[in-house]
Amino acid sequence: MASFQKYKTKDGYKWLYKYYSTVNPSTGKKKQTTKRGFNTKKEAQLDAGQTEQDLANGTFVEEAESLTFEEVYKQWLATHSPTIKPSTRKTEEYKFNKHILPNFGKLKIRDISKPYCQEIINRIAKELKTADAMKMYANQIFKYAVKMDIVLKNPMEHVVVPKNDSDFVVSESTEKRNYWEKHEIKQFLSILKEGQSFMDHVMFHLFIYTGARKGEILALHESDIDFKNKILTLNKTLYHENKAFSYQTSKTAASKRSISLDDVTLRLLRKWLTHNKERHLSEGMRTDSDSLLFARFDGTPLRMAYPNDRLNEIITKHNLHKITVHGLRHTHASLLFEAGANIKEVQERLGHSDIKMTMNIYTHVTKTVKEQTAQKFQKFLEL
Template sequence: MAYIYQTKTGKWGYTVSLGIDPVTMKQRQKTKSTFKNEKEAIRAAALLEKQYEDGELQSESRKKLFPFIVEFLDWYGRHAKESSVVVRQMCLDRLCEGWDNLQLRQVTKKMYQDRIYTLSEQYSKSYLTNIHTSARILFQRAVEMELVKKDPTEGVKLPNKEKQALDDGDEDERLNYLEKDELIEFLQLAKKDGLKYDYLFFTLLAYSGMRIGEMLALKWADVDFEENTIKISKTIFFHNCNTKNFKLLPPKTKSSKRMLRMDDGVMSLLKKHKAAQNEHRLRYREYYEDMNFVFAREDGYPMMTWLVSNRLRRLLKKSNIHKQITPHGFRHTHTSLLIEAGVGVKEIQQRLGHSDYKTTMNIYAHMTKNMEEKAAEKFSAFMQNLL
């Protein structure tokens, strides 16, 4: 609604209401008082009202980016799983590094595209897609809330360049697993020259096929020494790489919840580890925060994923293995050994907790192809002297 008035100088003006500001929740108004007569003021006010009704006058908020991300995650969490919220938060943290003081409206399409190009040099295409998807949802929400006029992510294309994967499950299986003899060599090295827990870390990963987040989330209640089983029911997420700021979340999929029957040797290692941990806990009970984690630090808090990755890199440098193995590679190693042992695809799917049969089949087909190629190479080498 417009209010028309005359100023003390004889000029005419208007004040037009432009709705409620979604951030301040206060009435927005526009005033102008430079018209020669009343008719001009009325005509201009009517035009302004029409433009507002047609959506042409949507004004952008000065809302800052990071406070809006907090509000967005709260809204998103009302209709999404907690694990999905964590993924969105991680992706937006990566995207907005260095944008601390920016307002939403200051993020331009060029700025966003440049940021995507920079991130493409650091992360896999799969992870980059997750970041872009998270940003799209964020800015579409901002447009819906009338905080910005345009979505800076619209029309932005991801670089078509494959990068080494950093997220769970995207590693190149051709290199990211150990052959049986390589695993034996690696575990012997871990036992001989490894730091505390190294031998147990990598033996458990290789013999179980569990994800690193699942392993570090294990509590002693999940380990049944009588039945020789380990229950996988959760994974761990550390916010901002802070060991005291963690969450235990449901695993990747419903099928990821599973019971693993384990080797006697592995269970024996876990028994020895539990005994040593109990002794430490009793000795330092004044400062030990007992949360019942299987893999606990000296203060009782859970160990972090980067520790396992660093330990792995250290041992690989000492070994004769020339492969870019990651902790997730021990999951692929377990898969390849199951295939070599003649275990069926259905059993492998259940043991690894794959929800999609195709995922298991893709890995199965890839690794059996590698084995067939190596068998052909060995046969060719064996027969070479006869030709």
């Protein structure tokens, strides 16, 4: 029979229960285990009843009894890691080490209760806006544990991610705009032509005119440009780790795409390639038949932070509205909408696998588009 006990935590009182599981072969005695984190004694009693039933039915897994969450996480990681890109793996491992393992890692996975999971997600939600993602990551480990018969049920399955009071309050301040409007783009392009290096001019021109991701732009080679058919192929992305670089496949199947180029961009690219080849010849450098479009003096890729640094410098020097490099991608999408492109066209050009991502940009379109919408409605009624 299980025994129940009330205990104090920093978030108030909780309940635990102790029970005897299987027999330790070395001592001949049953092993005592504690399961904690219940809000009420009734919750603890219900869970204890399920545990006793598992023991009676022989469905209690002996080998899994002592496994910690972290040990199961490592099992999952060994299977999961080979299926994802190194950049994705690095991001996921950081999130687990920062937010998930400190709360779950040392606990025996069989002893983690539904109330404890809810308590942790409540706490994370107060600290982070990405509590949904944290729940999703932790949930993967519990789902793996169920699949491997380490636990019978997933305690994270029905956990609810709470919202903060601020989510229900309309803010008086306007949302920070991470894109430029048409007149701001024209000003920026003028600055590029007049006072920046030719490489920076071409690089930022491509950001604005293609909407490509930073890693895609920095991974571009000469062979990715089809001047005859006016096409740019985006099928890889630059990745840096431990001072080494590599080219990874595109983010998703939708990210592998070919997009059309306008005549102004094609002329600028021709001029840039000619400039590069002339510079290499004048300096006695060997010319690669398929070199990087943007590279350091020795031909290696630029730092991933290079576009960020240069954009921030230009914005600060010329007192421009502050946006990020990713904001240039947002800008491209917003101006496409302003020019009359439909949502499907923008989705395909940006390489969004989920149209919801494109819709999120559409909800933040420029002031001009919103004004045009009102004018269209008025004109329609006047017909």
